[in-house]
Amino acid sequence: MKTEVLAGLAREQKRISPKYFYDERGSALFEAITELPEYYPTRTEIAILESYGDEIARGVGDSSFLIEYGSGSSRKIRLLLESLRPSGYMPVDISCDHLLAAAEAIASEYEWLNVYPTCADYSSDWELPFTRDGVRKVAFFPGSSIGNFEPTDARRFLSGVRRTVGEDGALIIGVDLKKSTDVVERAYNDAEGVTAEFNRNILHHLNSRLKGEFNPERFEHLALYNEEAGRVEMYLVSTTRQTVMLGGEQVSFEQGETIHTENSYKYDAPEFTSLAREAGFNLGGSWRDESNYFEVFLFD
Secondary structure, X not given: OHHHHHHHHOOOOEEOOHHHHOOXXXXXXXXXXXXOOOOHHHHHHHHHHHHHHHHHHHHHOOOEEEEEEXXXXXXXXXXXXXXXXXXXXXXXXXXXXXXXXXXXXXXXXOOOOEEOOEEOOXXXXXXXXXXXXXXXXXXXXXXXXXXXXXHHHHHHXXXXXXXXXXXXXXXXXXXXXXXXXXXXXXXXXXXXXXXXXXXXXXXXXXXXXXXXXXXXXXXXXXXXXXXXOOXXXXXXXXXXXXXXXXXXXXXXXXOOOEEEEEEEEOEOHHHHHHHHHHOOOOEEEEEEOOOOOEEEEEEO
């Protein structure tokens, strides 16, 4: 972590991977974001899963082992568990404490379900801790989290999912669709400032893990939609000239200098289907909301 973060902050355009948003506080802040009126993706995806869960289950088949990438609060997975009734459920997340709490809640709520929480950085190479024969492995990647990957990295990630679930496996994935700049930018610049605090939490996390001395209040939140590139770009902007100790090394900032913390790519349906096909998947079905804001895909 130290090597990766310091290398990112040594670049001309400083950057920190968005995976470092997610300590326990960051996970809680993101859950708060999903409840905001400006943030459409979560409620829209949930509505799709509620409306079409049975159709998705028919596409998956009767016998499945469900692997969720980024377990979050498990609100969405509950809808799939009811529809799919899998033989087992493996939530995978980098935020271990949050993961275990969510997994314990699922295990107590669904007594018939075997739950196998797995703490891992699924954005890097990782392997299932075990496999189960005779059942179809089905990956679930909600929240349009695929948008946080650069397109080439998204293809590489999807190829890794293909290897994990195997040739007879499947992928259920939520994708945020391209739409007007106004709608998108409101979602990342909420009036209550929760997204700004979530963005700054990446500095709190680095302070905790790498003995850093960031003052997060000396950085402002900036999120804008780059329509030409089809992505939201999120930054932290240094409000003053400053030098910060991190992991035993000094990192200097000019006033107005930025740290790039996240891209969130938006796709149209043919564009994303083509990306998944390049990773070895074939389209099995897709479902979207009436406003054409969001789409859930099933790939075989």
